[in-house]
Amino acid sequence: MSSPHFSVTATVDILRLAEESPYEDEAVNQLQHALQTAQRARDDGRDDVMIAAALLHDIGRAPAVLAHYGDGVHERIGGLFCAEHISERAAYLVGQHVPAKRYLVATDPTYGDSLSPASVRSLARQGGPMTPAEVAEFQSQPFHEEAAQLRRWDDAAKDGTAVTDELSSYEAVLHRVWVTRAQADLA
Numbered sequence: 001m002s003s004p005h006f007s008v009t010a011t012v013d014i015l016r017l018a019e020e021s022p023y024e025d026e027a028v029n030q031l032q033h034a035l036q037t038a039q040r041a042r043d044d045g046r047d048d049v050m051i052a053a054a055l056l057h058d059i060g061r062a063p064a065v066l067a068h069y070g071d072g073v074h075e076r077i078g079g080l081f082c083a084e085h086i087s088e089r090a091a092y093l094v095g096q097h098v099p100a101k102r103y104l105v106a107t108d109p110t111y112g113d114s115l116s117p118a119s120v121r122s123l124a125r126q127g128g129p130m131t132p133a134e135v136a137e138f139q140s141q142p143f144h145e146e147a148a149q150l151r152r153w154d155d156a157a158k159d160g161t162a163v164t165d166e167l168s169s170y171e172a173v174l175h176r177v178w179v180t181r182a183q184a185d186l187a
């Protein structure tokens with residue numbers, strides 16, 4: 001396995017640049033969206049891997065990440081990023097944040113009310129509600145409840161007035177979970 005491509009510093013720089021990018025037609029930019037998602041994980045007392053996954057769940061939208069991993073839907077690109085830099089669990093949580101929306105629409109009758117208009121519009125493009133077979137498959141995965149929880153934080157992280165911790169407060173979190181060159185060479 002080659003050494004991880006992006007350093008923590010480079011990743012934080014990518015997130016900082018996301019301040020320039022609107023988040024579809026929501027009231028937040030992409031950095032605010034990432035920080036609000038991570039804040040919910042932090043406030044909920046989750047571990048570093050889940051906080052990092054929340055912070056990075058949309059990293060697959062970043063041009064520098066797309067340029068490295070090639071074309072594809074952003075959750076898949078983000079999953080590849082997290083598999084290389086953090087862990088398979090982080091990769092699963094990020095890679096499943098769109099399927100988790102399809103899961104929640106299929107299984108929670110009140111969930112649809114929490115979706116923004118843009119998120120409702122994108123649902124059809126993303127495949128619509130999961131079928132019963134897809135629900136069963138999703139529920140068979142060990143971290144599916146965490147994936148569904150991350151999705152709920154994602155949906156709520158579109159508040160143009162929310163106050164969050166600074167991006168710099170996550171650098172230590174990322175350093176604790178980041179794959180080191182030595183670990184990558186052993187894998």
Ligand SMILES: [Fe+2]
Pocket residue numbers: 033057058154
């Ligand atoms: Fe998101």
